[in-house]
Amino acid sequence: MKQTVDVVINGEFKRITPGATLLELLAELELDPRTVVVEHNRRIVRRPALGDVTVSAGDAIELVHFVGGG
Amino acid sequence: MTTAVETLRDEPLTIGGRTFQSRLMIGTGKYPDMDTMVRAIDASGAEVITVAVRRVNLDRSKETSVLHFLDPKRFFLLANTAGCYTAADAIRYARLAREAGFNDFVKLEVIGDEETLLPDTQGLLEAAKILVQEGFKVLAYTNEDLVTALRLEDAGCAAVMPLASPIGSGLGLLNPFSVRTIKRRLHVPVIVDAGVGTASDACLTMEQGVDGILMNTAIAAAQDPVAMAQAMRLATIAGRAAYLAGRMPRREVAMPSSPTRGMLD
Numbered sequence: 284m285k286q287t288v289d290v291v292i293n294g295e296f297k298r299i300t301p302g303a304t305l306l307e308l309l310a311e312l313e314l315d316p317r318t319v320v321v322e323h324n325r326r327i328v329r330r331p332a333l334g335d336v337t338v339s340a341g342d343a344i345e346l347v348h349f350v351g352g353g
Numbered sequence: 354m355t356t357a358v359e360t361l362r363d364e365p366l367t368i369g370g371r372t373f374q375s376r377l378m379i380g381t382g383k384y385p386d387m388d389t390m391v392r393a394i395d396a397s398g399a400e401v402i403t404v405a406v407r408r409v410n411l412d413r414s415k416e417t418s419v420l421h422f423l424d425p426k427r428f429f430l431l432a433n434t435a436g437c438y439t440a441a442d443a444i445r446y447a448r449l450a451r452e453a454g455f456n457d458f459v460k461l462e463v464i465g466d467e468e469t470l471l472p473d474t475q476g477l478l479e480a481a482k483i484l485v486q487e488g489f490k491v492l493a494y495t496n497e498d499l500v501t502a503l504r505l506e507d508a509g510c511a512a513v514m515p516l517a518s519p520i521g522s523g524l525g526l527l528n529p530f531s532v533r534t535i536k537r538r539l540h541v542p543v544i545v546d547a548g549v550g551t552a553s554d555a556c557l558t559m560e561q562g563v564d565g566i567l568m569n570t571a572i573a574a575a576q577d578p579v580a581m582a583q584a585m586r587l588a589t590i591a592g593r594a595a596y597l598a599g600r601m602p603r604r605e606v607a608m609p610s611s612p613t614r615g616m617l618d
Contacts, residue, residue, distance in 0.1 A: 293408040312411060318418055319409055320452045327452050345408065347449050348418040351390065352405025352435050353380030353520065353547070353569030 288340040299338060306333040308344070319346050363597060366564050368542050369458060369490030369511035371429065375400045376559070377589040378431070378544065379582070380569025387422045389578050394423070397572065397582035402428045403460055405435050406446050406453075425455055431492070433460040438473070440480035447484055458490040460514070460546075460567075470520040474501045478508060485509035494546050497531035499538060506539050513539055514546035514567065517558055521570045523550030526558045533561045552581075552588035559592025560600070 287298035292312075299308060305328055309316050321328045322345040328336050338344070366373045378401035384390035394402060404419055423430070432450030437443040440463055447459040463480055465473030472495050481491050490511040495501050497515040505513050515535055518524035525548065526532065536543045542564035549555050549571045558566050566589055575581035 293411055295411065297411075314409060318420065320406075320449050322449060327448055329452065330454075345449075346411075347406050348409050349404040349420055349430070349432065349450075349453060350407045351381035351384065351419045352407075352433055353382050353403055353567075 288338070290338055290340065290342045290344060292344045293346055301340075303338050304334050305336045305338060305344070308338055309333065309346075312346075314346065319348055321346055363593065366542060368492065368544075371456075371458075371490075373400050373429070373565075375586075375589075376565040376593060377555075377586055378403065378565060378567040379572060379585075380567070381419050381423070382569050383573040384578060385573075387419075390573070391422050393572055393578040393582040394428070395582075396579050396586065398586045400429050401431050401567075403431045403433050403567065403569070405433055406450050429458075430455045431458050431460050433494075434462045434480075436464070437462060438464050438476075440476040440483070443476070443480045444483055447480075447489060448487075451489065456490075457488055458492065458511070459484060460492045460494060461510075462494045471516075472496055474498065477501075478504055481505055481508045481510055492544065497528045497535065499531065499534050502535045502539060502543075506541050510541060512542040512544050512564075514544045516547040517545050517554065518548030520547040522548055523554075523571060523574075524548055525550050525554035526561070529557065529561055532558070532563060536562050536564075549585075552584040555585050555588040556592035556595070559589055560595050562596045565589075 286301055288301045290297055290299055305321055316330055316333055323336055324343055366376055375398050377397055377399050379397050379399045380403045434443040434446040437446055443463045451457055463473045463476035464470050477493055481493050484491050492512040492514055493505045493510045494514045502513045515532055517526040544565040544567055545558045545563050546567040549568050555566055572578050572582045
């Protein structure tokens with residue numbers, strides 16, 4: 284059986300591949316890293332560093348973008 | 354046909370070192386559809402466009418961000434901290450917005466009351482001070498209180514944005530005196546944000562001498578948003594022109610416009 288770890292992405296529990304980087308996570312979610320800002324355990328991870336940060340069990344990740352607003 | 358605009362000797366609006374030709378700024382929320390939004394923005398002539406920071410919808414990953422419809426090279430994207438009720442949340446949203454990489458401007462909102470969406474001025478000042486220290490150009494959404502406006506300016510805000518009336522209310526400019534006083538006392542640009550309902554509200558607001566106006570619902574919730582955007586563009590220009598022209602004094606009694614001499618016996 285494929286091993287997974289539980290993380291919380293945008294408030295929802297998700298099972299992801301252990302040892303995945305944030306960049307790989309975005310690819311798994313079919314999100315373009317150029318259009319998303321990533322917060323990992325309350326710290327913003329800048330785009331060039333997305334491939335360097337590994338996701339661990341229990342991590343909280345927020346993926347945000349711009350939407351219509353006043 | 355000429356318009357009064359051509360006779361104006363106006364200067365462009367400069368906020369935090371950036372210069373803008375249009376004094377009308379508009380929001381991108383609540384439009385019936387994206388095509389209407391884009392056409393309304395075009396009709397408004399606005400350069401500064403506000404956007405909000407929200408979670409990506411993971412269930413519909415193909416859902417596109419508002420940037421898909423707005424060229425960030427053509428428009429100046431001003432991120433807001435709408436929906437934030439504490440200084441800490443507003444700071445968090447501002448940092449995320451800056452990371453999107455367009456600019457270091459933020460329309461800072463710290464809301465204090467759910468029903469009226471009136472600002473928490475204490476939280477606002479606290480957040481403004483921290484964000485200014487972090488190098489943000491802060492445009493602070495506030496109420497029409499002079500003392501708060503002065504403190505926001507002292508805190509280093511690039512612009513102060515008093516409301517005309519509560520967000521999305523369409524009640525128009527409820528307190529022209531206070532807005533005029535804020536404009537008279539501050540050195541940084543004063544942009545009235547929120548509450549205008551129709552073109553006359555925008556015109557009356559600009560006639561107070563403020564530097565600009567920001568609106569969203571008045572256009573987005575109009576029956577024809579594109580036509581209303583054009584009306585708002587014209588009203589903003591008209592109000593600015595009237596302010597620069599200098600209105601006549603008010604009198605309590607009539608004064609004839611035609612000569613009183615030369616009347617027939």
